[in-house]
Amino acid sequence: MAEFLIIGGGIGGLAAALALQRIGRQVAVFERSPVFGEVGAGLTVGPNMLHGLAWLGLAEPMARHMMIPEHGGVMDIATGELLVSNRRGPVPAQRYGQPYAQVHRADLQRVLLDAVRRNDSSALHAGHALTGLSEASGSVTAHFANGRAVQGGFLIGADGSRSVVRDVLFPGHPPVFTGYVAWRGLVPMARLGHVRFFPDSAILIGPGRSLARYRVRQGELLNYAAFAESSEWAEEGWSIRSGLADLLDRYAGCAPVVREIIEQTPADQCFKWGLFDRDPLPAWTAGRATLLGDAAHPMLPFLGQGAAMAVEDAVVLARAVAAVGDPLAAFQRYEMLRRERTAFVTQASRAAVREFHSPDTRGYDPGRHRDAESLGIFAFNPATAPIHVA
């Protein structure tokens, strides 16, 4: 019987598995998909997340996959004018002890998977969709759609924003459509060789729509995420194909570079979905189970911090278990240590999009710009943050 059952093999679940293995605990991870895998998309990894990944022993493999942009910026989506520019390159590492970088999600997933598997080749179980939980004294049992029931000491729900674990522990918190639809795409840079991308990492903003773009995979691919206001409901999920015509239509009148990026997207590389939001839960822990990552605190993607919060959760949770000993007391400590920060980032992500999509882009200036750095989010180190409470 594994001490910790972890439901969900995304970035949060795998980081939690590795963090608990690092302190000598036994884990079993259950993923509903038939294979462990991530969608083809990019991810921003700020210094706070990289401190967590370094604590997990992943500094070296991450360095092989990361792209470090030289500059970050905010641009007007209609004119392409640069509104705010930040020097990146070596600066974040000098300031925070870790760089600001971007990776392909599948590369990060692979690094996490390999590390968990190296520690324990029997820890990973694909094809296990959780359907329910039951508790007896001293144990918790996870029930799966494939008919299996697995007993463990404690359970961590890292099953994402549509978490079944959350619905079992805290029913009655349905998702609410935010009024934003999103598209993501990956474009081979070879198709965009004629376009000058300065700054090399940027968000283009304007009334009712925005687009974030940066390079991944040693600069071979341009990753973008586009967001538009819409009263129309779109499914929540990452893998719903979208035609380019719809996207071109929504981004009519934008700077030529935006249309170029969209037009050069391979037809099978554009996906669309609706952004849903939830208010913070009253608690994350009930009985022998707790929540982590998007299952605990789903947030809008406008500060690029959701995966970072999941990695921070994982490190703080394992450090709490190591410090407190009893996992039940550690779950309470973890929740207490994490709730305020994740609620702040959730609220700040909502506020960021209101600024990005405000009608007066021309008035947007460095003084108004709110990103994860100016909000102080990068300065947190989950590997050294205090775990003991007075």
Ligand SMILES: Cc1cc2nc3c(=O)[nH]c(=O)nc-3n(C[C@H](O)[C@H](O)[C@H](O)COP(=O)(O)OP(=O)(O)OC[C@H]3O[C@@H](n4cnc5c(N)ncnc54)[C@H](O)[C@@H]3O)c2cc1C
């Ligand atoms: C457009 C966009 C851009 C983003 N950009 C960034 C960024 O730049 N930086 C950043 O830090 N964050 C970013 N995020 C947020 C980030 O993607 C998420 O916060 C992060 O993936 C959460 O990880 P997780 O492991 O908690 O959940 P998930 O990644 O959703 O993983 C949950 C896993 O649980 C599995 N699962 C679900 N239900 C069950 C079940 N019943 N039984 C078993 N398994 C189950 C799923 O298949 C999945 O593998 C972005 C999000 C979006 C939408």
